[in-house]
Amino acid sequence: MNFPSIDFSWFGNGSVIALIAIIHVVISHGVAIGTIALMVTMEYRAHRTKNLALDALAKKIAKWVLIITTTMGAMTGVGIWFSTTVIQPDSIGALLRIFFWAWVAEWIVFITEVVLLILYYYTWDKWQDGRAKARHIKLGIVLAFASWMTMAIITGVLAAKLTPGLWVETHAFWNAFINPTYLPSLGFRMFLAILLAIALLSFFIRWRVKDVALRQEVFHVFGLWGAISLPAVFVLGLWYLWSIPTDAYDMIVWSTGMPENVFKTLNGIAFAILIIYLIWMIVKPKAVPWILSLIVMGSSVAFIGEFEVVRESIRKPFIIYDYMYANGLLEENREKYDEEGFLKHATWAKEREITEDNVVDAGREVFIGQCITCHTVDGWRSKRSLTNRMDGWTEDDMTSFIPTMHNVRVAMPPFMGTDEELEALAAYLSTEINGKRTNKKEVSQQ
Template identity: 65%
Template sequence: MNFPSVDFPWFGNGTVIAAIAIIHVMISHGIAIGMTVLTVSAEYRAMKKKNNELNELAKKMAKWILIITTTMGAMTGVGIWFSTTVLQPDSIGSLLRIFFWAWVVEWIVFITEVVLLIIYYYTWDKCQTIAQRKKHINLGIALALFSWLTMAIITGVLAAKLTPGNWIETKSFWDAFMNPTYLPSLGFRMFLAVMLAITITSFFVRWRLKNKELQSEMLNVFAFWGAISLPGTIITGLWYLKSIPAETYDMIVWSTGMSDTMFQVINGVGLLLLIVFLFWITVKPKTLPWVLSLVVFATSLSFIGEFEMVRESIRKPYIIYDYMYANGLLAEKQDEINEEGYLVNAAWATYDTVDQYTTKAEAGRDIFIGQCLICHTENGWRSSRAMANRVDGWSEESIKTFIPTMHNVRKAMPPFMGTEEELEALAAYLAKITEQENEVAANE
């Protein structure tokens, strides 16, 4: 409401943020955190067994951690900041005001993590004696700890968006940070990061390594951590589900676009595959099927994408639960905006009232930009989000009648805020873009 909107009309604003965020989570969890744990463990096993080949393989893993996290990881991290600042300025502004010092600390921790990673990799070959190798492993443990601390801080921010807890009343930083889903969410992400690293790295170990003995040694490391991480992921995942609001729990399956049966089957099969995979690398690591490693690799990436999509979707209609709606409007301002009008409170709007515009549809476009555009598009590849498709065949009067009740019919929708004249203007605009889309289709 206080900032102009940037529009990706075909792709969708929310899709832009989601695409960047999912890639970043895969890297920050699976590579920076999970793979670091596996690499340090492999280095320790190599030292204990005096296995130089395993030590060299661990060094290669450290190299890829360094390359991926300082390129794609860094770019997508900045990309999240840039995209959310441009597309959800009200939301990111509120989070910055709440968590300013947490983010300052997180940046210090992140810089320390990068420095440790650089030192860890580039001092690898200088550690030849057992004493030097032990110090190097301790350096790796410190790196893993700082990687985890980065996640521990960010998780407090992310979890507060869904369950701000007593912060709504107290406005206390600690009430927001130590919110009801913080610990279960942190635990779930911690174990999930290691599981993701295992499934990603196992595929490349199986694909690239021709030495079966060396492959077996590395998979033994993965089996050890998998035996800890898979039960940990399940337990903390169930804890997380019990900690979220009942309204959001009911939206989990809906947010995936699947039926209840399909959701249960797909996720059940995925879990079964992981169990079979871990059992296989524990009992017969040398005979791990290439196809199984590939399927588990693809399944784990799909699950991360699903989890992040669900986590964002179940918060609807809010972006900060019970405080700010997905379109950036504050819940406590609803009565005020309904009385005074939306346009007069929108700093970027062309005019303050509908009467000042040349047509109602022009005023409706400003209202659409401010209240609808973050989730919807005029048209585009996602027909369920494209308003020209959603209201196709509706009369302007039907649209006007539906808008004030839409949040009761569709739980993910924020309520419309504005005067009767602004409601009519929005309906006029939606009817206009539908008519234009139909004309374009007829002429093709």
């Protein structure tokens, strides 16, 4: 515990990060990357077919891309930084040390993307004729490339958390960035972004655009992109699954909280609906049902949420695979903490020595350092709430279970610390959960 941590006790730390991250991914992938690609394609088709209505619709989409990415997109991006920094400071500190220059480059590319987006929108009406229009379309292509570049950089960071590869041994930047899942993850995200954009835009096109001929033109563009993206997502998704560690693969269904048959059924139905929708869009673009558009949009956003939750969960018990556990403790320090004590090395701990008078307070410091990232004493998520999970447990039950919990529950990092610190943690948990300290002797006398 090298940094102070914060606790969103009822809602849960992980829930805070997940909520912000899912909103940001929907915007960054579906709007900033996928929609820009569709928008520029629409402008190109409008220019080739002399379709002024399609050009005007593309411009209107550009307006909303500008508004959404520079407000909600930017705020949730900063929100991820802020929330993860206060909740998982050791993890963010490690990633900053590993990927400092990558993040500098990403910041420069993002600023470039925003500038290009502003130029793209505000030069739309001025660059309408002849070579000017061709120049404007080229500007859109450069914008689309810049938006893709942000993904290309960030994907290297995100993928390395699950598959750091040789970096664990070499600590070399390029071994971390060009890691075993970088290319499949980048390709998967790239085409997934386009499918998400199709799902988001199609509903609003079907709802707001009354001109059937114009809708047909738009759905023609979407259908072509969908025909490319759907098989690409499927193939690249399989490549990604083959590239992740076996233990991580085995945790996919578990991380969703669904029974395996429900998981397979729901995802199979969603995939089938998307196939039907894309075929319908290509074959009968004038008659795309609005209710089907709504279902596809909702299921696509739900899939993004599921994907992000799974991606984060299958790394457990690590936050950076084979290097740092989910609670921020390094795997290499386990033996040292077991021998010398965890609190001795916890920079922000208020209690360093355990006595009879401070045993509960010291246990709280152990809980903050090793448990609080994922668990709450109470809260709405019953699986993370220790009041629910350990109700009725005595201190002896806890001290027996905690040292072996990582063998029973593979998502749990191992406890690190001395026997005194283990007993202090049990004393704190018992006090919080049962309202008092409980051991077998005390229970038998009640």
